[in-house]
Amino acid sequence: MTALAACDVAPALSVAMRDGSRTEHEAAENSAFMSELLEGRLTAQAYADLLLRLRRVYAALEEAARELAADPLVGPLHDPALERLAAIDADLAHWAPGTDPDLVDSPAATAYAERLVAASSWGGLLVAHHYTRYLGDLSGGQVIGRLLSRTYDLPEGRGVAFFEFPGIAKPKPYKDAYRAALDALPLGPADRDRVVDEVRVAFRLNQELFAELAGNLDAYRA
Numbered sequence: 001m002t003a004l005a006a007c008d009v010a011p012a013l014s015v016a017m018r019d020g021s022r023t024e025h026e027a028a029e030n031s032a033f034m035s036e037l038l039e040g041r042l043t044a045q046a047y048a049d050l051l052l053r054l055r056r057v058y059a060a061l062e063e064a065a066r067e068l069a070a071d072p073l074v075g076p077l078h079d080p081a082l083e084r085l086a087a088i089d090a091d092l093a094h095w096a097p098g099t100d101p102d103l104v105d106s107p108a109a110t111a112y113a114e115r116l117v118a119a120s121s122w123g124g125l126l127v128a129h130h131y132t133r134y135l136g137d138l139s140g141g142q143v144i145g146r147l148l149s150r151t152y153d154l155p156e157g158r159g160v161a162f163f164e165f166p167g168i169a170k171p172k173p174y175k176d177a178y179r180a181a182l183d184a185l186p187l188g189p190a191d192r193d194r195v196v197d198e199v200r201v202a203f204r205l206n207q208e209l210f211a212e213l214a215g216n217l218d219a220y221r222a
Helices: 003-008 013-020 022-029 032-038 044-067 085-095 107-119 123-138 140-151 171-183 189-214
Strands: none
Touching: 013 022, 013 123, 013 171, 013 189, 022 189, 032 044, 032 140, 032 189, 044 085, 044 107, 044 123, 044 189, 107 123, 107 189, 123 140, 123 171, 123 189
């Protein structure tokens, strides 16, 4: 293969998804709300409000993933061991007991959930959101869980079920296999571009959710 031909080889889909969304990913990761939360500057209510919003997001994501479990694009990635809704409910029993998540006023979470419903129109769009949420949960999410446990002096086994994956013994091999499944999806160049574009959308929706929460930073500061 000549040097020119080598340059023409498209990167693996997982690499294109990661590299193509780097700017949006970093913006979401470095949001003012998350920075303050992870530095221990916010009250427990701040995390409770985040969980209440995430519940709406994961309810939509997991319903869509189950509906498309037989889809040739979604099927290779669909795994009930990844699902977070029950874990979020367990955590909300600690952080916000008695709160009805359906009554939470969150335009950002509602917009995110609506985008997930719309993404069900083509498996590739849902794959973009599936990757963005679950690979993040299996990666940086593990660190966040430990930080929250220390910051809020949580009782053993309480409040951080969201970051625990009892059905996945070893996250690193699992993530490697997940990326390999992504790379094997039957997608042409135009469809790959659509997937990468939707990953950018997913991170922007995350940014908007964090920005909404950041509007309450003064009230949340411990």
